[in-house]
Amino acid sequence: xxxxxxxxxxxxxxxxxxxxxxxxxxxxxxxxxxxxxxxxxxxxxxxxxxxxxxxxxxxxxxxxxxxxxxxxxxxxxxxxxxxxxxxxxxxxxxxxxxxxxxxxxxxxxxxxxxxxxxxxxxxxxxxxxxxxxxxxxxxxxxxxxxxxxxxxxxxxxxxxxxxxxxxxxxxxxxxxxxxxxxxxxxxxxxxxxxxxxxxxxxxxxxxxxxxxxxxxxxxxxxxxxxxxxxxxxxxxxxx
Ligand SMILES: NC(=O)c1ccc[n+]([C@@H]2O[C@H](COP(=O)([O-])OP(=O)(O)OC[C@H]3O[C@@H](n4cnc5c(N)ncnc54)[C@H](O)[C@@H]3O)[C@@H](O)[C@H]2O)c1
Numbered sequence: 001x002x003x004x005x006x007x008x009x010x011x012x013x014x015x016x017x018x019x020x021x022x023x024x025x026x027x028x029x030x031x032x033x034x035x036x037x038x039x040x041x042x043x044x045x046x047x048x049x050x051x052x053x054x055x056x057x058x059x060x061x062x063x064x065x066x067x068x069x070x071x072x073x074x075x076x077x078x079x080x081x082x083x084x085x086x087x088x089x090x091x092x093x094x095x096x097x098x099x100x101x102x103x104x105x106x107x108x109x110x111x112x113x114x115x116x117x118x119x120x121x122x123x124x125x126x127x128x129x130x131x132x133x134x135x136x137x138x139x140x141x142x143x144x145x146x147x148x149x150x151x152x153x154x155x156x157x158x159x160x161x162x163x164x165x166x167x168x169x170x171x172x173x174x175x176x177x178x179x180x181x182x183x184x185x186x187x188x189x190x191x192x193x194x195x196x197x198x199x200x201x202x203x204x205x206x207x208x209x210x211x212x213x214x215x216x217x218x219x220x221x222x223x224x225x226x227x228x229x230x231x232x233x234x235x236x237x238x239x
Contacts, residue, residue, distance in 0.1 A: 133151045135232070
């Protein structure tokens with residue numbers, strides 16, 4: 001069995017990714033702060049902001065004798081406000097979930113994967129982790145200083161973790177979605193959506209499965225020589 005833990009699994013990209021992983025023969029485990037409605041895979045409650053919650057999730061998984069080949073962190077939030085109106089609380093919350101949450105996940109996942117690699121009885125060597133950035137970090141985005149900063153931070157975290165963990169056969173990569181059709185983007189007014197689509201060479205929003213396809217590739221051995229990379233899945237928006 002090739003087990004992959006997907007955190008933030010209840011969101012649009014999470015569900016799409018779980019579907020793609022299942023199609024490719026992986027065994028996904030779903031985790032989220034709000035338990036997703038009944039899914040066909042094992043589900044766990046977790047809050048990425050809490051190192052204790054992350055540790056308890058991994059301990060539960062390890063207690064079931066599961067060795068993960070992949071960990072995907074899709075958890076993320078927005079609290080949009082223009083810079084001059086943004087309260088520190090909105091800044092802190094987004095940094096806490098998106099960036100500190102990613103640190104909590106990468107650290108505990110690294111402990112798990114390194115342990116597997118060093119255990120001669122283990123069936124799993126190394127592993128692959130995937131985190132999520134955003135084109136907002138590359139272009140900047142109106143009303144998103146907090147979100148853009150958190151996503152830029154994730155890219156730095158991923159590159160540094162990749163440098164440290166490569167020696168254990170652990171790969172760490174970042175996917176950078178552009179405009180994807182999920183709950184997170186459904187609150188954008190229709191006219192802004194239409195204007196946004198005109199800036200995308202493929203002239204449409206991406207689907208969660210199209211992001212899932214890239215994530216599945218990065219988890220699989222087909223990407224065995226890719227680490228520390230940030231890969232766009234944005235219909236050409238950022239070119
Ligand atoms: N949709 C897009 O266009 C887009 C573009 C670029 C990047 N992204 C990123 O992709 C990821 C997934 O986005 P989505 O569109 O599926 O969003 P979504 O809002 O549908 O899903 C996000 C999930 O994260 C979970 N979550 C929030 N706080 C959490 C916490 N403290 N602990 C654990 N889980 C938590 C939520 O419950 C939710 O299920 C996010 O990180 C988002 O920033 C999305």
